[in-house]
Amino acid sequence: MEKLLDVKNLKVSYHTYAGEVQSVRGVDFYMKNGETLAIVGESGCGKSVTAKSLMRLIQTPPGEIKEGSQILLDGKDVLKMNETELRELRGGDVSMVFQDPMTSLNPTMNIGKQIAETLIIHRGMSKSEAFEEAVKMLKLVNIPNAEKRAKQYPHEFSGGMRQRAMIAIALACQPKLLIADEPTTALDVTIQAQIMDLMKDLQDKLGTAVILITHDLGVVADFADRIQVMYSGLIIERGTVTEIFDNPQHPYTWALLQSVPRLDTAHKDTLYSIKGTPPDLLNPPVGCPFAARCDFAMDICKEAMPEYTSLSDTHGVHCWLQHPYAPKVERPIGNGGAANGTR
Amino acid sequence: MAQDKVLIEVKNLKKYFKVGPNATLKAVDDVSFNLMKGETLGLVGESGCGKTTCGRTVMGLYPASGGQVLYNGQDIHKLHGKAKKDFTRKAQIIFQDPYASLNPRMTVGNIIGEGIDIHNLYTGQEKIDRIYKLLELVGLNKEHASRFPHEFSGGQRQRIGIARALAIEPEFIVCDEPISALDVSIQAQVVNLLIKLQRELGLTYLFIAHDLSMVKHISDRVGVMYLGTMVELASSKDLYAEPLHPYTQALLSAIPVPDVNIAKTRQRIMLEGEVPSPINPKPGCRFAPRCKYAKAACLEQIPELKEVKPGHFVACHIVK
Numbered sequence: 004m005e006k007l008l009d010v011k012n013l014k015v016s017y018h019t020y021a022g023e024v025q026s027v028r029g030v031d032f033y034m035k036n037g038e039t040l041a042i043v044g045e046s047g048c049g050k051s052v053t054a055k056s057l058m059r060l061i062q063t064p065p066g067e068i069k070e071g072s073q074i075l076l077d078g079k080d081v082l083k084m085n086e087t088e089l090r091e092l093r094g095g096d097v098s099m100v101f102q103d104p105m106t107s108l109n110p111t112m113n114i115g116k117q118i119a120e121t122l123i124i125h126r127g128m129s130k131s132e133a134f135e136e137a138v139k140m141l142k143l144v145n146i147p148n149a150e151k152r153a154k155q156y157p158h159e160f161s162g163g164m165r166q167r168a169m170i171a172i173a174l175a176c177q178p179k180l181l182i183a184d185e186p187t188t189a190l191d192v193t194i195q196a197q198i199m200d201l202m203k204d205l206q207d208k209l210g211t212a213v214i215l216i217t218h219d220l221g222v223v224a225d226f227a228d229r230i231q232v233m234y235s236g237l238i239i240e241r242g243t244v245t246e247i248f249d250n251p252q253h254p255y256t257w258a259l260l261q262s263v264p265r266l267d268t269a270h271k272d273t274l275y276s277i278k279g280t281p282p283d284l285l286n287p288p289v290g291c292p293f294a295a296r297c298d299f300a301m302d303i304c305k306e307a308m309p310e311y312t313s314l315s316d317t318h319g320v321h322c323w324l325q326h327p328y329a330p331k332v333e334r335p336i337g338n339g340g341a342a343n344g345t346r
Numbered sequence: 347m348a349q350d351k352v353l354i355e356v357k358n359l360k361k362y363f364k365v366g367p368n369a370t371l372k373a374v375d376d377v378s379f380n381l382m383k384g385e386t387l388g389l390v391g392e393s394g395c396g397k398t399t400c401g402r403t404v405m406g407l408y409p410a411s412g413g414q415v416l417y418n419g420q421d422i423h424k425l426h427g428k429a430k431k432d433f434t435r436k437a438q439i440i441f442q443d444p445y446a447s448l449n450p451r452m453t454v455g456n457i458i459g460e461g462i463d464i465h466n467l468y469t470g471q472e473k474i475d476r477i478y479k480l481l482e483l484v485g486l487n488k489e490h491a492s493r494f495p496h497e498f499s500g501g502q503r504q505r506i507g508i509a510r511a512l513a514i515e516p517e518f519i520v521c522d523e524p525i526s527a528l529d530v531s532i533q534a535q536v537v538n539l540l541i542k543l544q545r546e547l548g549l550t551y552l553f554i555a556h557d558l559s560m561v562k563h564i565s566d567r568v569g570v571m572y573l574g575t576m577v578e579l580a581s582s583k584d585l586y587a588e589p590l591h592p593y594t595q596a597l598l599s600a601i602p603v604p605d606v607n608i609a610k611t612r613q614r615i616m617l618e619g620e621v622p623s624p625i626n627p628k629p630g631c632r633f634a635p636r637c638k639y640a641k642a643a644c645l646e647q648i649p650e651l652k653e654v655k656p657g658h659f660v661a662c663h664i665v666k
Contacts, residue, residue, distance in 0.1 A: 045529045147619075161620050162393070191392040191556060193617045196600040200616070218530050221602025224609040248606040262534040263604050264563035271541055271564065276534035280499065 007179055007212050008034040008057070008076050014069035015052050015061060022285045026052045028236035036179070039206065039213045041227035041244075043220065043259070047281060049236040050216045054182045057081065057214075058093050077179065095125045098173040102185035104165035108157040114141070114168050115153030118175050125176045140171040144201060163194035170202065177209055184216045199226055220263055224248060229317065232256050235282050235292035242318035251336070252320040255293045260336055275335075291323065299324060299332050353418065353518060353550050354381040354404065360412035361396075361403045371625045373399040375574040376413070378651065381518070386544065386551040388565030388582065390558055390597070392621055396574040397554045398442075401520045404552060405437040406430075417518075435465050438511035442523035444503035448495040454481075454506055455491035461514040480509040484539060501532035508539065518550045526557060537564055558601050562586050567657075570594045573624050573632040576651055580658040590660045593633045631663065639664045 015027040027049040034040055042050045055061055056068055059081060074081040076096065084092065098121075101107040109117055118140050119133035128136065134153070141149035144167040157165055166186065173181055183202065187195040203226060206213055215227055223230060223244070230247045232240045232255065240253040251257055261275035279296045282288050288295070294304035304323050312325035323329055361374040373396040381387050389397045402408050404415050406422050414421045422433055438461075441447035448457055458477050462468055468476050478488040484505040495503060504524060511519050521540065525533040541564060543549060555561050561568055562582050569579040570591065578591040589595045596615040603609055617636055622628075631637070634644040643663050651661040 045531060163620055192558065192600040192602075193392060193597060194620065195602070196614060196616065199602075200614075219602060220530075220604035221609075224604050224606045225602050244606050248604070259530065260604060262531050264534075264537075264559045265604065273538050273541070274534040274563070276538055277531040 005036065006033045006075075007036045008032075008074070010053075010057070010075075011073040013053065013056060013072045013074065015049070015056055015072075016067050016069060018065045018067065024284050025287055026236055026284060027056070028284075028287060030233075030236075030238055032231060032238065032241070034180070034212050034214070037206070037210045037212055038228045039215060039226060041215045041217060041223040041230045042233055043217060043223060043230060044233035045218065045281060047284075048233045050233050051184055053233070054099075054184055054214055054216055057180075057182065058097050058099065059084070059089055060093075060099075091125070094121045094178075095176050096178055097180045097182065098176070098178045099182040099184065100166070100169050100173050100186045102188050104162060104169050104189065105157075107169060108165060110157050113154050113156050114160065118153075118168070118172050121172060121175045136175070137171070140175050141168070143174075143205065144168070144171045145197075146171075162190055163197065166190060166194075166198055167201065170198075170205070174205060174209065174211065178211060180212045180214065181206075182214045182216070185218075186215070187222065188217070188219070195222070202226075220259065232259070235287060236284060237292065237321070239293065239322070240320040242315075246315065246318040250318070251334070252314065252318075252325065253293075253322050254297045254299050254324070257334060257336055258296075291321070301329070351383040352380050353383040355416040356380070356404060356413070357416065358413035359400070359403060359410055359415060361399050361408055362411040365625060369625050372574050372627055373624060374403060375627075376648075377571075377574075377576045378413075379569055379576065379579055381550055381552060382566075383517075383550055384544075384548050385566040386553050386564055388561035388568040389552060389554045389571060390556060390561050390568060391571035392556065392597075394573075394621055394624065395571040396624070397571050398522055400571065401439070401522050401552055401554050405439060405518070405520050406433065407439070431465070435514050436516050437518045437520070438514070438516040439520040439522060440504075440507050440511050440524045443527055444500050444507055445527070447507055448503060450495055453492055453494055454498075457495070457506065458491075458510050458513050461510065465514050467514060476513070480513055483512065483543070484509045485535075499532075500528050501535060504528060504532075504536050505539070508536075508543070512543065512547075515547075516549070518552070521551055521553045521555075523555050524553075525560060526555065533560065540564065558598065570597065573621060573627065575632055575648070576659075576661065577633065578658075578660050579651065584655070584658050590654065590658070590665045591633075591662050592637050592639055592664070631661075 010030060010032050013027055013030045017024040017026055030053055044050050057074060061068060068082060072082060115134050115137045118137035122128045122133040122136050138149045138153050141153055146152050146164060146167055160168060187198050190198060199222060217223060227244055229243050231238045234255050240256050251260060258277045264274055277296050282292050290305040290307055291309055294300045301323060309321045309323045311319050311321055313319045324332060356379050359374055359377045363371040363373060365371045377400060391397050403410050410423050415423060417433060425433055455477050458480055459473055462473055462476060477491055481488055481490055486505055525536050528536060537560060544551060553564055565582045568582045568585045570577050572593050578594045589598050596617045599615045619636055622635060630645040630647060631649050634640040649661045649663045651659045653659050654665060
């Protein structure tokens with residue numbers, strides 16, 4: 004299948020008084036039409052920065068997308084676009100749903116107008132046409148009384164409805180790529196389930212590719228086709244959902260899967276917790292960034308970054324344990340992400 | 347771990363807020379439960395269901411609009427003067443937001459020491475030693491005492507909040523979503539710490555959270571709240587194995603499971619619509635408008651919380 008998105012050697016830095024913070028340190032990935040890619044990792048691992056770079060939403064200065072980075076969307080180089088082309092891209096081919104629906108909607112504009120705005124700009128509709136289309140979009144995202152609701156303001160909507168409205172805005176122009184940055188983190192579980200089902204449903208109807216940024220592995224298992232695990236600005240493991248959950252290879256992925264309590268783990272057992280904190284990206288370590296916190300670290304891990312080891316077409320990992328001379332370690336978790344011995 | 351001695355008895359607790367001339371927000375409406383000494387009672391529910399208000403009213407931060415909270419047999423809302431002060435020494439709270447709940451202009455040592463001063467527990471070198479000991483207990487070190495909150499990460503701040511709560515040797519701690527603002531790997535650290543402290547110090551926790559898998563992990567018993575009422579209360583094992591209230595069933599089925607094999611096969615119960623407003627609620631079972639089993643009786647009368655199996659309480663007209 005044709006690649007919709009091809010990112011090569013993406014590097015993003017922020018210039019601060021303390022020095023250069025290397026948020027994203029060389030990331031390669033691709034996306035196909037209509038698929039869902041999840042990017043998971045802790046706060047500060049660079050997942051949001053990666054996603055924002057795809058739309059050139061990095062504020063410069065202090066941010067900077069480094070020389071040598073390449074982002075091809077449908078064959079067009081996003082990093083070489085001028086402002087006019089970028090304006091067409093944002094909200095047209097690529098759009099974004101943010102984490103906090105409270106602060107990302109305009110409080111002084113009614114919801115209908117906010118959806119219509121994108122349609123007027125990108126599709127050249129008249130105001131009344133666009134408003135009608137906006138009502139249709141609200142119906143599509145299951146908002147009851149859409150005609151009445153379109154004339155209401157964000158404060159009259161609940162959290163879940165605001166997130167639906169955000170999705171309506173994002174999908175109004177039928178983008179090829181939707182970036183969902185922690186779309187359900189601020190919502191309750193029952194509403195989260197509604198929103199994720201809605202996104203899946205709309206994705207099937209409209210054929211949109213989705214990048215889902217989250218730290219909730221449960222949502223990922225439900226929703227994604229492929230997963231990329233990021234740590235300190237690098238993708239340390241990638242694979243299909245089944246590959247990552249049934250056969251994870253990187254100790255950090257193991258740690259992530261182990262630190263979530265599952266409904267079937269023993270009561271009040273000590274949960275696995277990763278010791279220490281992520282490395283300082285002002286001076287990223289020379290070797291594997293996870294080495295200092297890794298239970299399986301060897302001497303080599305602190306000295307050099309491991310190469311990419313390909314395990315299948317889709318599954319690959321950066322870890323010295325993959326080296327033929329490395330000792331064999333027993334994976335602390337079994338199939339399906341369950342800790343050994345609990346199933 | 348749970349013992350038989352009742353520490354806190356909550357009887358028909360009500361907390362109403364007047365929000366307009368003819369509008370009353372019934373945040374907590376007729377909730378009753380017991381807290382045993384040394385146990386962890388989890389309180390779950392969606393935002394706006396009144397779990398935080400319930401926790402705060404139980405420890406006397408809000409005056410109750412009705413009902414009683416009996417701590418060792420004494421109604422805490424009727425305490426004054428010295429008796430009130432003695433109670434505040436026994437009950438403490440850990441807040442949700444580790445960024446907003448620490449005074450940015452006080453050093454960590456002063457934050458932890460404030461309660462010790464108020465209750466005149468230790469002075470001079472003894473107080474300083476106590477602060478150092480607390481910092482070590484929660485996994486920080488004594489150099490941290492002279493620093494300010496902004497120098498710490500979220501997980502470390504939450505540890506400072508825990509140290510502050512422990513400073514005056516309480517018996518009972520309300521943990522109001524202590525982990526929801528933290529990263530996954532840090533959540534595990536804080537939960538492990540809370541469990542360890544409970545074992546060492548024999549603490550009683552009221553653990554409020556919306557992360558259902560974490561609540562199951564830490565709690566002995568779990569109460570489920572919906573729109574100000576307690577709809578189900580059972581041991582955490584029973585509740586998760588066999589939820590009886592339709593709302594609990596839907597809530598549990600909505601938890602995302604980090605396991606592809608389960609995720610692809612299981613059936614979710616989808617709830618239609620959203621939680622209605624708690625302002626001037628309609629009569630009858632609060633969940634009835636969204637409940638697919640609702641009968642006529644559900645719309646008229648609020649079901650009582652009754653014991654359907656040993657230790658398993660449900661408030662539902664349908665469940666017999």
